[in-house]
Every structure is written in structure tokens, then in C-alpha cells.
Amino acid sequence: MYISKFSQLGARAVKNFIEAPLASTSRVLHLPLDQNRYLLPLMQKSFTTAADNAFEEPNEEKQKISVTFVDNDGEEKNIKVPVGMSMLEAAHENDVELEGACEGSLACSTCHVIVMDVDYYNKLEDPTDEENDMLDLAFGLSETSRLGCQIIANPDIDGIRLAIPAATRNFAADGYKPKPH
Amino acid sequence: MAMSIALKRLSRSFSTISSSNPLRVCVVGSGPAGFYTADKLLKKHERAEIDIIDRLPTPFGLVRSGVAPDHPETKIVTNQFSRVVQNERCSFIGNVSLGSSISLSELCAIYDVVVLAYGAESDRVLGVPGEELAGIYSAREFVWWYNGHPDCSKLDPDLMSTDTAVILGQGNVALDVARILLRPTFELASTDIASHAVAALEKSCIRKVYLVGRRGPVQAACTAKELREVLGIKDLYVHIDEADLLKTPADEEELKNSRIHRRVYELLSKAASSGASHISGQRELHFVFFQKPDRFLESDDKSGYVSGVRFEKTIVKENTESGKQIAAGTGHFENIECGLVLKSIGYKSVPVDGLPFDHHKGIVPNVGGRVLSDASGDRMQFEKGLYVCGWLKRGPTGIIATNHHCAEETVASISEDVEKGVLIPMSSSQQKPGREGLLQLLDSRNVRFVSFGEWEKIDTAEKRRGMLKSKPREKLTTWRELLKIASE
Ligand SMILES: Cc1cc2nc3c(=O)[nH]c(=O)nc-3n(C[C@H](O)[C@H](O)[C@H](O)COP(=O)(O)OP(=O)(O)OC[C@H]3O[C@@H](n4cnc5c(N)ncnc54)[C@H](O)[C@@H]3O)c2cc1C
Ligand SMILES: NC(=O)c1ccc[n+]([C@@H]2O[C@H](COP(=O)([O-])OP(=O)(O)OC[C@H]3O[C@@H](n4cnc5c(N)ncnc54)[C@H](OP(=O)(O)O)[C@@H]3O)[C@@H](O)[C@H]2O)c1
Ligand code: FES
Numbered sequence: 001m002y003i004s005k006f007s008q009l010g011a012r013a014v015k016n017f018i019e020a021p022l023a024s025t026s027r028v029l030h031l032p033l034d035q036n037r038y039l040l041p042l043m044q045k046s047f048t049t050a051a052d053n054a055f056e057e058p059n060e061e062k063q064k065i066s067v068t069f070v071d072n073d074g075e076e077k078n079i080k081v082p083v084g085m086s087m088l089e090a091a092h093e094n095d096v097e098l099e100g101a102c103e104g105s106l107a108c109s110t111c112h113v114i115v116m117d118v119d120y121y122n123k124l125e126d127p128t129d130e131e132n133d134m135l136d137l138a139f140g141l142s143e144t145s146r147l148g149c150q151i152i153a154n155p156d157i158d159g160i161r162l163a164i165p166a167a168t169r170n171f172a173a174d175g176y177k178p179k180p181h
Numbered sequence: 182m183a184m185s186i187a188l189k190r191l192s193r194s195f196s197t198i199s200s201s202n203p204l205r206v207c208v209v210g211s212g213p214a215g216f217y218t219a220d221k222l223l224k225k226h227e228r229a230e231i232d233i234i235d236r237l238p239t240p241f242g243l244v245r246s247g248v249a250p251d252h253p254e255t256k257i258v259t260n261q262f263s264r265v266v267q268n269e270r271c272s273f274i275g276n277v278s279l280g281s282s283i284s285l286s287e288l289c290a291i292y293d294v295v296v297l298a299y300g301a302e303s304d305r306v307l308g309v310p311g312e313e314l315a316g317i318y319s320a321r322e323f324v325w326w327y328n329g330h331p332d333c334s335k336l337d338p339d340l341m342s343t344d345t346a347v348i349l350g351q352g353n354v355a356l357d358v359a360r361i362l363l364r365p366t367f368e369l370a371s372t373d374i375a376s377h378a379v380a381a382l383e384k385s386c387i388r389k390v391y392l393v394g395r396r397g398p399v400q401a402a403c404t405a406k407e408l409r410e411v412l413g414i415k416d417l418y419v420h421i422d423e424a425d426l427l428k429t430p431a432d433e434e435e436l437k438n439s440r441i442h443r444r445v446y447e448l449l450s451k452a453a454s455s456g457a458s459h460i461s462g463q464r465e466l467h468f469v470f471f472q473k474p475d476r477f478l479e480s481d482d483k484s485g486y487v488s489g490v491r492f493e494k495t496i497v498k499e500n501t502e503s504g505k506q507i508a509a510g511t512g513h514f515e516n517i518e519c520g521l522v523l524k525s526i527g528y529k530s531v532p533v534d535g536l537p538f539d540h541h542k543g544i545v546p547n548v549g550g551r552v553l554s555d556a557s558g559d560r561m562q563f564e565k566g567l568y569v570c571g572w573l574k575r576g577p578t579g580i581i582a583t584n585h586h587c588a589e590e591t592v593a594s595i596s597e598d599v600e601k602g603v604l605i606p607m608s609s610s611q612q613k614p615g616r617e618g619l620l621q622l623l624d625s626r627n628v629r630f631v632s633f634g635e636w637e638k639i640d641t642a643e644k645r646r647g648m649l650k651s652k653p654r655e656k657l658t659t660w661r662e663l664l665k666i667a668s669e
Contacts, residue, residue, distance in 0.1 A: 101261060101581060107254035110582045133406035136441045139586055 065158035069096045070116065072166040081153040087113065087162060088149035098164055104149035106130055111148035112138040116161040121146070123156045140165040204229045204605055205615030207292040209279045210299035211235040212242020213581045214571020216262040217588035218296050223268050225596055228605075231271045232292075232616050236278035237331070238631040238663045239639060240266075242300055244581065246330040249357045250372035251364065253653060258581060266633045272616070275631035276664070280533040282628045283619070289566060291618040293604050294595060297536070297545065297552075298570040301528035301577040305543075307349070311477030316343075316487040320354050320525035327361055327382075329375035329656035331663060337377075340385035343520020347490050349474055351394035352402035355525035356411050359390050363464050364414055373647065373654045389465045391517055393490075395473035395508040396497050398425060398449045399432040405444040411466065412452050418463045421453035425470040431499055431506060469517075471495045473508055478516065489518040528577035537564070544576050545569045550591030551598075566604060568595055635667040642666045 064080040067090060071077070081090040088111045091098035099110035112135070115121040121144040127135065131150050138145055148162070204226055208215045211233045222229045239245060241259050248255045266273050279285065279299060288295050304319040306312065318338055325333035346362060348355045361369070366383045394401060398421075401408075412419055426449065428436070436443045449468065459465065472492035480488035492515055495508040530545070532538035537554055539546045546553040547569050548561065555562040570591040571584050579587075598604050614621075623630055639657060646655035657663045 099582075099585060101258040101585075102254050103257050103260070105254035105257060107252065108258065108582055109580070110585060129409070130406070132444070133404070133409065136405055136444060137580055137582065139582065141440070 065153050065155060065160075067153070067157075068159075068161045069098070069113075070161060070163045071097060072164060083153050083155065085153050086149050087111075087151040087153070090153065091148060096164075098148055100149060106134055106147070106149065109134040109138045109147065112140075112165060113146060113148045113151070113162040114140075114142050114165055115144040115146055116163050118144060120157055120160045124151060138165075202228060202605060202612075203615070204294060204599065205292045205613055206231045206294040206296065207288055207619070208233045208296045208298055209235075209288070210242060210297070210571070210573075211237075211240040211262075211273060211275070212298065212300050212571060213244060213258070213262075213584040214298035214300070214574070214588060215242070215296070216240075216265055217585045218298060218570050218591055219271055220265045221588050221592040222595065223265065223270055225592060226599065229270060230615060232274050232619065233266070233271070234274045234277040234279070234619075236276070236282075236299075238275045238636065238660075238667055240273055240275065240633070240636055246325055246328045247354075248328075249361065250328065250374035251360070251369060253372065255581070273633040273636065274616075274619070275636060276667075277619075277623060277628060277630050282626065283622060285533050285535045287622065288619075291614055291622070292566070293613055293615075294566050294568065296550075296568045296570055296591065296595075297573055299530075299573055301530040301543070301572040303529045303531045304524065305527040305529050307474055307524065307526065309474055309476050311479060311487065314477050314479055314487040315485050316520055317477060317522040317524065320348070320350070320358050320523050321528055323358055323523050324354065327374055327378035329378075329658035331658060331660045334375065334377065334658035338381070338521065340381055340387055340521065342386070344386050345389045345391070345517075345519040346387050346521040346523065347391045347393060347517055347519040348523045348525055349393055349490075350402070350525035350527070351392055351468075352525060352527070353404055353407045355392055355523075356403050356407040358523050358525060359392055359466060360407075360411050360414065362387050362390055363411075363417055363466060365416070368415075371651055373652055373656060375656055375658050376650075377658065387464075387521065389467070391467045391469050391519070393469040393472050393474075393492065393517075395471070395495055396506065397432065397470045398446055398468075399428060399435055399442060400497065400506060401442070401445050401449065403445060404441060405448055408445055408448050412448065414464075414466075416463055418457065418459045418465045419452050419455075419468070420459075420465065421449055421468045422470075423453045425468075426450055426453055429497075432497075435506065471497070471508070472515070473510065475514060477522065478518075480520075486520070487522055488520065489516050490522060491516050528572065530573045530577070542576060545573055547574055549594045550574060550587075551594050629664070629668075631664070631667045638669060639663060639666050 063083045065083065066078060067081045067087065068076055068078045069091060077094070077096055079090060079094040079096070081087070086104060088098060088100045088104050092100065098113070101110040102108035104111070115124070124146065127146065127150065131147055134147060135141060135145055138147075151157075206222060206229055208219050208231060215233050219231045219233055222231060233240070241262060244256055244259055265271055277283065279288065285295075302321075304321050316339065318336070322333050322336055323338060326336040326338065348359055361382070362385070366379060369382065370379050436446060471494060473495050475491045475493045477487050478489040478491060480486040493510040494513040494515070495510055497506045498509055499505070500507045529543040537546055537552060550568045550570055552564040552567040552569055553561055554564045568591050570588050572579075574591070575587060595604070620630070643654040643656055647653055649655075657666060
């Protein structure tokens with residue numbers, strides 16, 4: 001659901017915003033924090049397309065990195081993600097089925113991904129205590145687990161591969177206990 | 182005729198689409214389990230037409246009535262749930278209670294598939310003397326009270342006759358309740374907490390809260406996030422006895438195998454050794470370990486009221502059968518005086534007529550979400566078309582996300598049964614009536630259901646009222662108000 005409708009919503013907000021007079025630019029900053037955090041990358045993106053090309057860096061294309069999501073069934077999807085965008089937003093913009101119950105506010109653990117290559121995992125900044133607190137509760141935690149909403153595209157991780165953990169079929173009848181890390 | 186009124190409302194409230202051979206599904210309960218189930222079913226089955234019923238006029242289950250008011254980020258998931266109902270093949274039908282508005286057998290006769298996701302709306306009991314004394318509440322009632330659930334808006338717990346509260350249990354619910362009692366009220370006032378609760382908390386005399394666990398800090402049931410939060414409350418003196426932090430070899434082994442417990446234990450150790458001294462006037466939070474409730478003490482001056490809890494000191498040892506570390510009494514007792522007790526030892530599901538139920542575990546017996554009618558023989562026998570999800574299926578543990586995986590499993594079972602052809606009738610004469618049948622039945626019983634559009638009126642009214650008080654919403658907390666706004 002969220003995937004397509006999610007981005008539709010975002011797109012609608014962006015559209016309203018773009019249609020508003022330029023003077024209202026600062027209004028964006030008064031949006032509630034969560035909404036703001038979610039919308040900003042979208043807005044910046046739409047802005048570069050909507051605005052005059054003169055604003056754009058000539059090497060805009062180079063500012064995108066390649067990311068591959070591997071879903072439950074092993075199916076792969078390669079996408080290009082602008083530097084600065086989170087993997088959760090990138091997934092949603094590209095119809096990749098990654099949950100994001102709290103829309104990136106570090107309160108749900110549903111955006112859990114597993115970095116498939118340890119070298120890439122090591123290139124990421126260490127998770128904060130708050131991210132670790134949510135990872136504690138992630139389903140099917142592994143040594144290279146991270147939250148998709150906390151991984152931000154940067155040139156160092158160009159080529160990163162992220163697995164979306166599969167829910168096991170034999171889901172424990174009396175409550176799921178995460179595996180030890 | 183009365184029926185036509187309902188049918189008129191039906192056509193106004195719902196877009197009626199119908200494929201030639203739909204799979205008619207009723208999900209009972211609009212909490213995370215219900216919504217995740219509906220979402221997954223809609224995606225998997227193009228012919229699924231889903232009605233989510235709930236006994237309340239408001240959707241979202243514990244996300245509205247359980248999740249703490251100072252956790253707005255956690256409630257963002259309701260955006261996602263609302264989008265599920267926007268699908269034209271899905272609708273919300275509130276104010277309809279399974280067991281009183283409609284029976285299970287009636288529901289099963291109307292729908293091809295019934296998924297029970299009605300949670301756990303009762304409490305585990307301790308079974309110790311004095312449990313019925315005034316001043317003792319279950320955490321569920323207290324949480325419903327501060328979250329404005331219409332069944333507990335009149336709870337009115339007395340927070341003024343005592344300065345001490347004892348919370349039994351050390352799970353996340355216990356920590357939520359402790360935080361609400363101890364957090365500065367000006368911080369709570371800008372949340373969606375019920376206004377009757379802020380008013381009572383502003384006048385509260387509770388200065389000291391004991392969080393009592395029957396096992397040790399290694400086994401504490403809470404998670405690091407909630408613990409970090411309660412330890413970080415402004416102007417709070419936290420006491421943990423360092424002697425309680427000593428570990429046995431079995432404890433060491435347990436910590437090695439559990440990341441959550443390791444991180445919780447580390448936080449507790451850090452708090453114990455921080456050595457902060459108690460500044461007078463500061464509120465206090467005492468973590469008490471290795472004490473199990475033995476009886477509640479009745480007040481001498483106020484008959485029928487609780488004045489304290491008697492605990493038996495425990496040691497934790499391994500149960501040879503289960504391999505789990507359990508609390509065993511030592512025969513040493515001590516009392517904690519208090520005027521308020523909140524039992525936070527777990528929720529419990531309640532059965533409805535005709536539903537197989539495991540009273541010991543407090544769940545509906547199931548395999549992968551298929552309801553078992555009989556597991557006694559060699560072959561397992563399932564209830565055709567009847568499934569279960571969420572706390573009713575697994576027991577009252579797990580976060581919102583857990584229900585996502587739980588729904589995935591239940592929906593996989595439904596899909597298998599659809600593929601096997603056991604769920605969709607072959608001929609149209611066998612087709613079940615689905616939503617129309619439900620609404621006719623409700624109408625004949627004068628049950629006034631609440632549609633999603635009507636819930637949106639409640640939502641708008643709450644947000645509008647909230648704006649006047651700089652709150653995200655001011656909840657409507659009585660049945661009368663909720664139903665009144667819904668019909669405006
Ligand atoms: C106090 C508390 C705080 C929590 N905080 C968090 C948190 O911060 N983060 C987190 O991830 N998880 C939290 N949880 C856990 C989370 O709320 C649960 O995992 C989840 O709500 C369980 O989902 P459910 O759908 O099974 O049940 P519920 O959410 O309880 O939904 C059940 C629904 O069924 C309805 N219903 C009940 N009986 C009937 C009937 N007879 N007929 C029709 N409808 C009926 C109810 O009205 C309700 O809407 C918390 C739990 C509690 C108790
Ligand atoms: N922010 C969040 O993520 C959040 C917030 C609230 C709730 N939740 C989730 O909701 C679920 C329910 O929470 P919960 O706190 O109700 O349950 P819980 O985590 O199972 O904790 C129950 C507590 O009660 C104790 N207990 C049980 N029976 C007892 C008895 N007879 N005597 C004494 N103590 C007893 C348990 O001790 P033992 O360990 O010894 O059995 C435990 O400390 C949990 O999975 C929780 O994580 C999450
Ligand atoms: S989306 Fe909730 S933690 Fe990432």
C-alpha cells in the first residue's frame with residue numbers, strides 16, 4: 001500500500017508546495033519535524049526538476065549511487081539513489097516493498113535491512129544507541145543489520161546491496177524472540 | 182422500513198464494488214494485526230473484499246489506546262493503516278462487537294473468511310489475597326484511562342491520598358505507566374493524553390514509584406529504548422541496588438545469548454553505578470528485583486483500601502523441564518507501603534461463544550493462524566474459513582511490527598486454502614452475502630455502526646479541539662460524545 005500511495009502523498013504535498021508562491025519557502029521549516037524530514041529530500045528533488053536547470057550542478061547524475069534491494073524471494077531490483085536520500089525513501093520512490101511504519105522517525109524497526117557485504121557494512125557510520133535500540137527488536141536480526149531509514153546514500157556506498165529479511169513461515173506460535181546478535 | 186435506512190447509509194458510506202466471484206472476508210479487530218492482515222490480503226487476492234469490524238467507533242486498537250501519549254512517532258503507522266481502508270475493496274465498520282452485536286457463527290455464515298484479530302482485552306491475575314482491594318488497578322485499565330478509551334474514562338484513580346505507587350512487573354507497559362506517573366506534567370500536556378488524565382496528574386501526590394520484578398535485572402522484560410527513556414526523565418532520582426546486579430553463571434549464559442537482555446542489563450548497571458544522590462523534593466523511581474507479590478495489605482484506617490504489598494524474596498533458578506530461569510520463593514518476606522498498585526503482569530485475551538480457546542495460554546489454538554477445532558486426535562482438525570492473528574493468536578507480547586510478520590503468516594495460510602479451493606464456493610447459489618448480509622443483520626438489531634468516513638469526523642473534531650490546547654488531538658473519551666460526533 002504505502003509504497004505507491006506513500007509516494008503519491010509525498011508527491012501531492014510537494015505539488016502543493018511548488019504551487020505556492022516562492023515567498024513561502026520558509027514555511028516548509030514549520031512543518032512538524034517528522035513530516036519535514038520525510039518531505040525535504042522529495043522537495044529538493046522536485047525542486048531541481050521544477051526549477052531552472054541553471055541551478056543544477058552539471059554533474060548531477062554523478063551524485064546518484066547504485067543500490068540493489070534483494071527481496072524475500074531473492075528477486076533483485078537495482079535503483080539509482082541521489083546522495084543524501086535515505087534507503088527507506090529510495091525504496092518507496094521505486095516501488096520496493098520495504099515497510100516504514102514510523103516513516104523514518106526511528107520508532108518501529110520495520111525498515112530493517114541486511115547489508116549483504118560486510119565491507120559495505122563497515123563503510124557505514126556506526127549505528128547510534130537509538131538505532132541499536134530499535135534494531136534489538138528487528139525481525140531476523142543479523143550481524144550486518146541496519147535500519148533502512150538511517151542509511152543515507154553517499155558516494156562511499158555506491159553499489160551497496162541490501163536484503164529485505166524474509167518472515168519465516170514457521171512463525172513461533174507463542175511470540176517471536178529475536179535471535180541473539 | 183428500518184432496513185432501508187441502513188441500506189441507504191450503506192450506499193452512502195461505502196463504494197460498492199463486486200467482482201463476479203469475490204472472496205468475502207471479515208477481519209474482527211482494527212489494531213495492527215487486523216490492518217496488516219487486511220493489507221496483505223488486498224495485495225494477494227484481487228477478489229478479496231474486506232470488512233474490518235471493531236467494537237469501538239474508532240480504529241487502530243492499541244495504537245490509539247495503548248501506545249503512550251508521549252510516543253507520537255509510534256502512532257505514525259496509523260497513516261499507513263488509513264490508506265488500507267481507502268482501497269475500495271476494504272471498509273471499516275466500527276461500533277460492532279463480536280459476541281454482542283453479532284455472534285461468531287453468524288459471522289461465519291455471512292463471510293467466506295473470518296480473521297479474528299481482536300487482541301487481548303483482559304488481564305492476567307496474580308491470584309494472591311487482597312487483589313480486589315480498592316486502589317489496585319490493572320495497567321490495562323490505567324493505560325486506557327490516560328489514553329481516553331471510552332471504557333475507562335471514569336476510572337478516576339486516586340493519585341492524591343498517597344505519595345507511593347507500586348507497579349508490579351517490569352515489562353514495557355510497566356515502564357510506560359511509571360513514566361506517565363513520574364514525567365513532568367507540562368511535558369505531557371502537549372501530547373494527545375486524555376485531558377482528565379493530565380488534570381489528575383497535575384494534582385498527583387505520587388513522588389515515589391517502585392517497579393517490582395520477580396526475577397533479576399538479567400531477565401527484565403523491558404527493552405532498551407523504553408528503559409533509556411525512563412532513566413532520562415528530568416529531575417528524577419533512580420535507585421537500583423548494586424547487589425541485585427550480581428550475576429550467576431546461568432545469567433552470564435543468558436546474557437551471551439540475548440542482545441536485548443544484554444543491552445538492558447548494561448543500562449541498568451550504568452544507572453546503578455552512576456551514584457547520583459537524592460536531592461530533596463525530587464521524584465523517585467526504585468527498581469526492585471527478586472520480589473514476588475505474596476499478598477496485598479489492607480489499610481487499618483480505610484477499610485477496603487490497599488495500604489501496601491507483601492513480597493516474598495526470590496532466587497532465580499533453572500526449571501529443569503523448560504530450561505528457563507524462573508523465580509522461586511525463599512521464605513523471606515518484606516512489605517512495601519503504598520496507596521496505589523498497578524498490576525502490569527500482562528494482558529489476556531477473552532474467548533467468544535463457539536470459539537476454541539486455550540484458557541491456560543489465553544490464546545486461540547492455531548497452526549500458522551488456522552484455528553484448530555480439535556487437536557486431541559492424531560489428525561489436526563481446523564475450523565473452515567476461520568483464522569486468527571495478533572495478540573489473540575500469539576499471546577499478549579510483541580511490538581506493532583511483530584504483527585506484520587504474524588499477519589504475513591496468517592495470510593499465507595488463507596492463500597493456501599484459497600488455492601486448495603476450500604474457501605470460495607463453486608456455484609453462485611452458495612455465495613455468502615458478505616457486507617450486505619452483515620449490515621442487514623446489524624440493522625435488524627438496531628446496531629448503529631460507524632463507517633470510516635464517520636470516524637474521520639471524530640478524527641477532525643479531535644484535532645480541532647487539540648489545536649486550541651496545542652495538543653495533536655484532544656480525544657473524545659465517552660461513548661456518547663464519540664457517537665454524537667460520528668452522526669453529525
Ligand atoms: C500499553 C501498551 C503500549 C504499547 N506500546 C507500544 C509501542 O510503543 N510500540 C510498539 O511497537 N508496540 C507497542 N505495544 C504493543 C502493540 O500495541 C501490540 O503489539 C499490538 O497492538 C497488538 O495488535 P492486535 O491487533 O493483536 O491487538 P489490538 O491492538 O489490541 O487490537 C484489537 C482490536 O480489537 C477490537 N476488539 C476487541 N474486542 C472486540 C470484539 N469483541 N469485537 C470487535 N472488536 C473487538 C479492539 O477495540 C481493538 O481495536 C503496546 C502495547 C500496550 C498494551
Ligand atoms: N515501546 C514499546 O515498544 C512497547 C511499549 C509497551 C508495550 N510493548 C510491548 O507489549 C507487550 C506487552 O507488554 P507487557 O509489559 O504487558 O508484558 P511483558 O513484557 O510480558 O511483561 C510482563 C511483566 O510481568 C511480570 N509478570 C508476569 N506474571 C507475573 C506474576 N504472576 N507475578 C509477578 N510478575 C509477573 C513479568 O515477569 P517475568 O519476566 O518474570 O515473567 C514481566 O516483568 C510486550 O511485548 C512489550 O514489548 C512495547
Ligand atoms: S521507518 Fe521506522 S525505524 Fe525506520
